[in-house]
Amino acid sequence: MNLDFTPEDELFRAEARDWLNDNVPRDQRPPEDQAMREFDLAWQRCQFDGGWAGVSWPVEYGGRGLSLTEQLIWYEEYARAGGPSSELLFVGCNHAAPTIMARGTQAQKDYHLSRILRGEVAWCQGFSEPNNGSDLGGLRCRAEIDGDHLVVNGSKIWTSGAHLADWQELLVRTDPAAPKHKGISWVICDMRSPGIELRPILIMTAPGHHHFNQVFYTDVRIPLSNVVGEVNDGWNVAMSTLGFERGTASMSEQIRYGAILEKLIEIARERFGKHVLEYDEIGARLAQLRAETQAVRAMTYTTASRVARGMLGSEASITRAFVSQLQQRIRRIAVDVIGPDSIELPDVDPWIRPYLRSYSNTIAAGTSEIQRNIIGERVLGLPR
Structure with a gap:
């Protein structure tokens, strides 16, 4: 990779620096709860309105379609300007959206990508389970096919921001007889669905607030149209998600x-x-x-x-x-x-x-x- 920036790159850097200097919030980001959600969504909307959300996203999905070099420049200038972390939107912008772009249906792309980029929704991740944190292939949260729906039962743990999220990227076991890394499906779960119960997990950094949750699913119905990729091929889809994350x-x-x-x-x-x-x-x-x-x-x-x-x-x-x-x-x-x-x-x-x-x-x-x-x-x- 050529580490020398072109004159065009430097013009882009100056443009990004000027916009950030004028627009980065000067108010402290709230540490938790609904105020944090509103702060993060508002800042994402501000970036979108200014043309800076999704610098390297394809144009057809609402981004600018620029190179990864320009994306890096944006990150460097964002850090220099002290831009807020907006961690509540990390899963949506950096996990769910790239996964849906790569593996989702056109209907899934049309519905979800623009909402993520415009700062209208927050996502959380439903991967880790009790006793199966690092052993993702050993997950036991199950989903049975009932007509045109999946019926989900089980639990997930350490779910960051679940109490503030609209949607969840959820891994479920749809074929319990399949080998360990087979029979898993990657699905889009509406966090307002009946049968979802959240229990806060209190941690030392947030007295009076909470960041993590355990999520329980009791007969939660998710349309089969919310499966990303194919039913029982969720492990491969999840590897795409984790590839983006890492x-x-x-x-x-x-x-x-x-x-x-x-x-x-x-x-x-x-x-x-x-x-x-x-x-x-x-x-x-x-x-x-x-x-x-x-x-x-x-x-x-x-x-x-x-x-x-x-x-x-x-x-x-x-x-x-x-x-x-x-x-x-x-x-x-x-x-x-x-x-x-x-x-x-x-x-x-x-x-x-x-x-x-x-x-x-x-x-x-x-x-x-x-x-x-x-x-x-x-x-x-x-x-x-």
């Missing part, structure tokens, strides 16, 4: 952490002196992390290059495994830089809550152990 979907987060670290270095200089990177143990750690974020930037560019050539495979797990641990190290040193003030947990907090949540980074999107197995077996060719 590849292009994570690019913005990889780039954002470089900006987070630079902000932290500014705080360290204010606290310990402008030469902290040269003389202090904290400075040495920050310098090492800065080098690692630059390595991640190179890895992100490599991912974009491979995707552009249709070559992205299991190598994405290398970046995922490295980045998840790098995020934890950055969040950990933030606590050391902030010092005694870190024992506070204010409602609006850019450092301590993310530190507490960073413990989940090496679990979400496949544990570090799963990523290493993928790297060993599929990249290095080692025996199982």
Whole structure:
């Protein structure tokens, strides 16, 4: 991949920078609940109205149809401008939408893609189950075909934002007699369907609020027309979804952490002196992390290059495994830089809550152990 940006790329960068400087919300993003949903949806609508939602989405689906290089530039400028994370919309924009584009019917594309891009709906993910978190092929939430519907019974766990979501990407077992990774279907579930019950899972980062849910399904009826791909071929569809998650979907987060670290270095200089990177143990750690974020930037560019050539495979797990641990190290040193003030947990907090949540980074999107197995077996060719 040519890492030199063209004059046209630089014009695009200037255009993106100007728009972001004028439009990035200056109000703090609410940490939880309905206010957070309204904030994220409003910001997505603002980007859409400004022509910046779906930079690399095909034009026929409402995007601009630009290259991955321009998408990367947008992510870099977004991080530089301090754009909000909008994590409630991550599943819809980066999981469901690309999966529907690649594997969905025309009717599914027509109905869902524009609503996702315009910021009209939020999605959640129904993959993990009790006792089957990392072993996705062992899922037991079942669905029986009844006429032109699936009837779903079972439960999912660790469902981020389920209480705020309109739709869910849901994996169900439609053929219990099939081998482990067969007999699974990927379906679009309306979260307002009768028979869905949500139970909040309280975590240490959100006293008085909740982020995770356990979702119970009791005779939930889902039209067969909501199956993405074919019935019993959901494993292959899910691999497409996880491929997006471990590849292009994570690019913005990889780039954002470089900006987070630079902000932290500014705080360290204010606290310990402008030469902290040269003389202090904290400075040495920050310098090492800065080098690692630059390595991640190179890895992100490599991912974009491979995707552009249709070559992205299991190598994405290398970046995922490295980045998840790098995020934890950055969040950990933030606590050391902030010092005694870190024992506070204010409602609006850019450092301590993310530190507490960073413990989940090496679990979400496949544990570090799963990523290493993928790297060993599929990249290095080692025996199982």
